[in-house]
Amino acid sequence: MRRLLAVILVVGVVLPARNQTGGQTPSRPTPEDASGPHQDDEKKPGEAEPHASGGGLDTSGGLGNVSVSAATAQVQPADEKLRKQLELQQKQIQLLEKMIRLLSEQIQKAPPAGAAVEKLQTQTAMLEARTQQAAQRDQELAHAVDDLREEADAALRAGPELPATLRELFLPSRTNQSPLTIYGTLATNFEDFQDARSNFTSTVFSPHFYLLLNERFLLEVNPEIRSAEIGIESAQVDWFLNDHLTAVFGRFYSPLGFFNERLHTSWVYKTPDRPLLFEQVFPAPLSFSGLQLRGATYLGYRPVKLEYTGFVANGLSLDVERPTPFDFANLRATTDPFDDVNNAKALGGRLGLSFPTVGLIVGISGLDNGAYDRAGQHDLSAWLLDVSWHWGNWDFRFEFARTNQQAVPSAIHRQGYYAQVAYRPYNHPSRWLQRLEGVFRFDHVAFDGINLAATGLDFGSRERIPVDRNRYTFGLNYYFYPSLIGKVAYEINDELGFPERRDNGFIAQVTWGF
Numbered sequence: 001m002r003r004l005l006a007v008i009l010v011v012g013v014v015l016p017a018r019n020q021t022g023g024q025t026p027s028r029p030t031p032e033d034a035s036g037p038h039q040d041d042e043k044k045p046g047e048a049e050p051h052a053s054g055g056g057l058d059t060s061g062g063l064g065n066v067s068v069s070a071a072t073a074q075v076q077p078a079d080e081k082l083r084k085q086l087e088l089q090q091k092q093i094q095l096l097e098k099m100i101r102l103l104s105e106q107i108q109k110a111p112p113a114g115a116a117v118e119k120l121q122t123q124t125a126m127l128e129a130r131t132q133q134a135a136q137r138d139q140e141l142a143h144a145v146d147d148l149r150e151e152a153d154a155a156l157r158a159g160p161e162l163p164a165t166l167r168e169l170f171l172p173s174r175t176n177q178s179p180l181t182i183y184g185t186l187a188t189n190f191e192d193f194q195d196a197r198s199n200f201t202s203t204v205f206s207p208h209f210y211l212l213l214n215e216r217f218l219l220e221v222n223p224e225i226r227s228a229e230i231g232i233e234s235a236q237v238d239w240f241l242n243d244h245l246t247a248v249f250g251r252f253y254s255p256l257g258f259f260n261e262r263l264h265t266s267w268v269y270k271t272p273d274r275p276l277l278f279e280q281v282f283p284a285p286l287s288f289s290g291l292q293l294r295g296a297t298y299l300g301y302r303p304v305k306l307e308y309t310g311f312v313a314n315g316l317s318l319d320v321e322r323p324t325p326f327d328f329a330n331l332r333a334t335t336d337p338f339d340d341v342n343n344a345k346a347l348g349g350r351l352g353l354s355f356p357t358v359g360l361i362v363g364i365s366g367l368d369n370g371a372y373d374r375a376g377q378h379d380l381s382a383w384l385l386d387v388s389w390h391w392g393n394w395d396f397r398f399e400f401a402r403t404n405q406q407a408v409p410s411a412i413h414r415q416g417y418y419a420q421v422a423y424r425p426y427n428h429p430s431r432w433l434q435r436l437e438g439v440f441r442f443d444h445v446a447f448d449g450i451n452l453a454a455t456g457l458d459f460g461s462r463e464r465i466p467v468d469r470n471r472y473t474f475g476l477n478y479y480f481y482p483s484l485i486g487k488v489a490y491e492i493n494d495e496l497g498f499p500e501r502r503d504n505g506f507i508a509q510v511t512w513g514f
Contacts, residue, residue: 179212181209181210182210183208183210183513184207186511187203188510188511191508193505194502195502202227203226203227204266206223206233209222217239219236220235220237222234222235236248236250236251236252244295246293247292248291248311251287251289251338252288253286254284254287254288255292255311255350256286256348257384258361258363259275259278260284263397266511270439270477275399275418275441275443276445277401279445279463280447280459281402281415281416282331282414283334288315290346291311291313292310292313293309294310305355306353307353309349309351311349312345313336314338314339315336315340315344315346315380316335316369318341318373320373320374321374323373325407325408326454328405328408329450329455330455330459331466332459341373342371342374342375346370347368359389359391361386361387361389362388364386365386366383367380367381369381369382377406378408380403380405380406382402383401384400386398386399386400393427394421395424398417400415411449412448412450414446415446416443418444420439421441422439422440423438424437435478436478436479438475438476439475439477440474443473444470462503467495468496468497469494469496472491472494473490485511485512486510489508490506
């Protein structure tokens with residue numbers, strides 16, 4: 001449109017000028033016109049033209065002709081220039097007329113201007129609305145960020161929103177109450193062997209009390225209650241020195257081996273009874289009264305953890321005034337009393353390596369018990385090796401123990417081991433099969449230095465008779481809940497020195513850990 005207006009303006013200026021000239025070239029004034037009227041025009045009628053005197057030549061006509069010729073010669077170049085300029089203007093006007101016609105055709109072909117304007121107005125309105133919405137969202141986000149900052153600041157100042165009974169545990173001022181936690185085990189057995197009457201044995205109730213005094217001290221007490229007796233398996237105070245070391249005072253579970261400290265609870269180990277070697281090779285359950293230092297740490301940046309435990313305690317003691325060969329042969333008579341029978345103190349410990357990424361734990365333990373009789377003349381020592389591996393649905397345990405014992409009439413050497421494998425199909429589609437677990441365990445014990453002809457065989461039960469033996473246990477467990485288990489097993493006993501004995505049997509157990 002601006003171009004069209006400019007063209008029209010130019011045409012309006014040029015065309016009037018052309019109309020005034022009538023399309024002809026204007027005549028340029030001559031020198032005579034510029035100098036005023038001729039003499040002939042001023043001469044009066046009847047007046048004679050003057051002539052030169054003396055009859056000479058009349059030069060007035062000759063000089064006038066010469067001036068006119070010179071003036072004509074000067075006017076001709078100027079007229080030629082004006083003519084060329086006029087021709088150029090005519091061409092420009094024709095060009096402008098063509099441009100006007102083209103613009104007129106384009107305007108006629110173009111769509112109506114109203115639709116385009118309406119479209120632009122609509123787009124403008126949409127953009128304005130979106131701008132307002134974006135501004136409103138920015139304000140809402142800014143308010144939300146402010147609210148979050150205020151909530152975070154309030155949570156930092158006032159602490160998390162917890163019930164009052166829990167919130168007081170996190171107060172910087174601490175509380176005047178100590179949280180008490182109670183765990184426990186309840187187990188009952190049934191036995192039916194060839195050499196004895198079937199029997200429901202005494203139910204065992206073993207509660208565990210844990211009292212957290214503060215972040216530094218923990219009190220633990222574990223009594224064991226049977227129908228005929230009450231025993232104290234542990235009663236200790238744990239002092240957490242740092243992340244890698246804990247001091248234990250009081251009566252604590254023996255850290256020797258793996259089973260006694262970590263698997264002795266009935267709902268944790270896989271079979272209804274304990275491995276055979278913990279009857280007459282190395283006693284279990286076993287506790288000591290004394291001082292213990294224990295801890296664990298990772299080796300550098302490797303996924304390998306070093307476990308370490310050391311203790312000094314009263315040790316094993318044979319509390320008999322004049323021990324006989326039977327007393328020396330019966331390891332169950334060598335107990336861990338609260339009162340030491342002599343001044344000797346036992347030293348022991350365990351070193352282990354744990355590989356969490358593959359579920360493997362290995363360890364070696366040692367005990368230097370020193371003198372274990374009242375007279376302080378007979379020493380006892382032991383060492384143990386343990387391997388535990390859990391991978392997927394499989395669980396494998398192996399433990400070896402050897403005990404060297406000075407006795408009368410000769411030294412006694414005891415050794416034994418067990419190997420156990422269990423499989424539970426955790427990922428089976430049937431939930432009933434998921435709760436089943438198959439177990440097989442092989443036990444072997446051997447003794448040297450015990451004269452059964454002198455001691456006899458009355459050691460209380462078949463497992464406690466110190467005779468070379470292999471035992472095969474086939475078991476099946478059903479987990480009603482993770483800590484409520486029903487166990488059944490069939491045991492085959494093979495006394496290597498007494499092939500005539502028939503003491504195979506069936507054993508069952510229901511145990512609940514809470």
